[in-house]
Amino acid sequence: MSAAHDIAVRTQGVDISFGSGETKVTALQQTEFTARRGELIMLVGPSGCGKTTLLSVIAGTLTPQAGTVEVFGQRLDKMNQEQLTAFRRKHLGFVFQSFNLIPTLSVVENVMVPLLIQGVGHAEARRRSLIILEKVGLKGREDGKPNALSGGQQQRVAIARALVHEPPLLICDEPTSALDKDTGAQIMEMVRELSRSPDRCVVVVTHDFRIFRFADRIAEMEDGRISRVVDDPSTIESQHHG
Amino acid sequence: MFRLALNMLFGDRAKLAMLLCGLAFSALLMAQQTSVFFGIMSWTYTPVVNIRAHVWVSDPMVEQANDAKPMRDTELGRVRSVDGVAWAAPLHTSFLQARMVDGNFKLITLVGIDADTFAGAPAELSQGRIEDLRLPNTVIVDEWGAQLMGKTVKGADGKMHTVALKPGDVFEINDIEARIVGICKVRRAFTGGPFVYSTYDRAKTYTLGARRTLSFMLVEPNAGVTPSELCERIERDTGLKAWTSDTVIWDWSDRSLARNTFWWFWKNTGIPFSFGTAVALGLFVGIAVSGQTFYSFVLENLKYFAAIKAMGASMRVLAGMLVIQAVTAGLIGFGLGAGMAQAIGRVMIEKGMPPFVMFPQILFATLMLTMGISIVSAIIGIIKVSRVDAATVFRG
Incomplete structure (x- = not known):
């Protein structure tokens, strides 16, 4: 496979700023970021360094003011809102910090959402959702409400929802911040296991150094830029422990 | 997604109950007040209904x-x-005071009908025979009047009870005896007074020989002549005013006496304004409560709508979800409100007060207005969801 084919996500010269005049805040400036197919890459850095903004750009929910964004060979910066919506529907899976499970729906109905958005029939969506719920260890809990589950179980539901439509790009925003150490480790183990595929890329934004060891590479951000990319996560993890 | 939208709606029981209360109350107020309004207005042309010609x-x-x-x-x-008149009969109507046996006075509507043809006589008698009106000093009283003018007696339980008048009982009109020979079933009048039927000639006696006593003439057209045509001929040949007697509210002609009576009361009394205010209030309360409740429902679910939007749901799908939720709530709210209005109406009809006429058109209009409230609520929600940034899902 050529180097170009190996690239899952690439941003070049991306600028994003909010506000104007004296209140102008630059979130990303000339940001260069690359993620490869088959890898789990983490975006780390202090609060306000632009991690979430970069994640939004990669997810197609935020359009950069300058620069290019390429995800699995498609230029997001050239797409209109309708095309971006269709792109997200097909290519992206999301795991959010606060789970964002709809409390009035059952567990399986929450997992069905991405499939139903794609137009998959209700029965088929339920069938596929039950399969993935079994994979995340929630067989038997499918008809309960999310609020009846523990934090770790809710995040498993969120992972099932993110992967049920088999998206090539999985975006995780602080997936362990609401979980204790052991549960966080279990969740990351699951993310790595379920998402491990030569055609899938996982981008994780996190503050939680305890999960750095699950990354293939770690990109550190500072002041809206990628300051360095570490190929051996253990080195950066030991810095935080040290 | 629409099935899930409904599950989202029904999953939040407290919010749903609030929403349905607002919509049901609004539908109830609109349907009930409008039905009472049309009931009262239908009483205004009671003579045309009771005296058939x-x-x-x-x-x-x-x-x-x-x-x-x-x-x-x-x-x-x-x-x-x-030309074209098959027959014409005299009719007297006047408001008089009747003196009861106990000395009490009641306002009555005296109706004097032609003793030969009984044209204008009540359609149904629950007691007695119409022919007995030809006997001296006899009258027929309606059921409401029999109750209203009844005697108050002390019962075995020590409480006072009203015993309705019956054939054989006597009262006085202008000091002249009126002996009851029958009880009839007729629709009640706007004025509230009971109908007392006598012959036309005896009515003249009860009015103490007033110089003019012919209030109306009841006319039957010859075969092949329509009432409208005959009205035109009568007006042309006599200079009098002629009216048709159609009472179907959505199909009555310009010449209809009922229609002209309805609109006279509409223009000359405060009834439409009074009831219109209540109906408008119902509408505004419905919009305010339902709009506010639905808006807060949308606000509470906004982060989930944002998440669904981030996952790739188009605005069309999200708008469809909100419309389905609002329309479903609207339909249930309408059903509850209209059902309560019907139940109240049944009680009202049994008690006869206030009058209650629920045309299918009232239900349809209430349904349309309730759906309008729901659609307005949905539009408010759609505007809010359309403005939410999908990127907010990454902001914790």
């Missing part, structure tokens, strides 16, 4: 059915001579 003829200055301007008896001959 194809054509009514009156003094040219008469504006409505309760507004009798007496004519000379000779007018009857002029009307009978008009």
Whole structure:
């Protein structure tokens, strides 16, 4: 496979700023970021360094003011809102910090959402959702409400929802911040296991150094830029422990 | 997604209950108040319903059915001579005081009908025979009047009870005896007074020989002549005013006495304003409560809608979800409100007060207005969801 084919996500010269005049805040400036197919890459850095903004750009929910964004060979910066919506529907899976499970729906109905958005029939969506719920260890809990589950179980539901439509790009925003150490480790183990595929890329934004060891590479951000990319996560993890 | 939208709606029971309360209350107020309004307005043209005739003829200055301007008896001959008239009968109506046996006075509507043909007689008697009206000093009283003018007696339980009048009982009109020979079933009048039927000639006696006693003439057209055509001929040949008697509210003609009575009361009383205010209030309360509740429902679910939007749901799908939720709530709210209005109506009809007429059109209009409230609520929600940034899902 050529180097170009190996690239899952690439941003070049991306600028994003909010506000104007004296209140102008630059979130990303000339940001260069690359993620490869088959890898789990983490975006780390202090609060306000632009991690979430970069994640939004990669997810197609935020359009950069300058620069290019390429995800699995498609230029997001050239797409209109309708095309971006269709792109997200097909290519992206999301795991959010606060789970964002709809409390009035059952567990399986929450997992069905991405499939139903794609137009998959209700029965088929339920069938596929039950399969993935079994994979995340929630067989038997499918008809309960999310609020009846523990934090770790809710995040498993969120992972099932993110992967049920088999998206090539999985975006995780602080997936362990609401979980204790052991549960966080279990969740990351699951993310790595379920998402491990030569055609899938996982981008994780996190503050939680305890999960750095699950990354293939770690990109550190500072002041809206990628300051360095570490190929051996253990080195950066030991810095935080040290 | 629409099934999930409904599950989202029904999953939040407290919010749903609030939403349904607002919509149901609004629908109830609109349907119930409008039905009472039309009930009261239908009472205004009660004489046309009770006194059945194809054509009514009156003094040219008469504006409505309760507004009798007496004519000379000779007018009857002029009307009978008009081409196309099969027969014409005199009718007297007037408001008089009746003196009960216990000395109490009650306001009554005296109706004097032709003793030969009984044209204008009540359609149904629950007691007695119409022919007995030909006996001296006899009257027929309606059921409401029999109850209203009844005797108050002390019961075995020590409490006072009203015993309805019955055939054989006697009261007085202008000091002249009125012996009851029958009880009839007729629709109640706007004025609230009971109907007392006598013959036309005896009515003259009860009014103490008033110079003019011919209030209306009841006319039957010849075969092949429509009431409208006959009205035109009578007006052309006699200079009197002629009316048709159609009472179907959505199909009555310009010449209808009922229609003209309805609109007279509409223009000259505060009834439409009073009920219109209540209906408008119901609408505004419905919009305010439902709009506010639905808006807060949308606000509470906004982060989930943002998440669904981030996952790739188009605005069309999200708008569809909100419309389905609002329309479903609207339909249930309408059903509850209209059902309660019907139940209240049943009780009202049994008690006879206040009058209650729920046309299918009222239900349809209430449904449309309730759906309008729901659609407005949905639009408010759609605007809010359309403005939410999908990127907010990454902001914790």
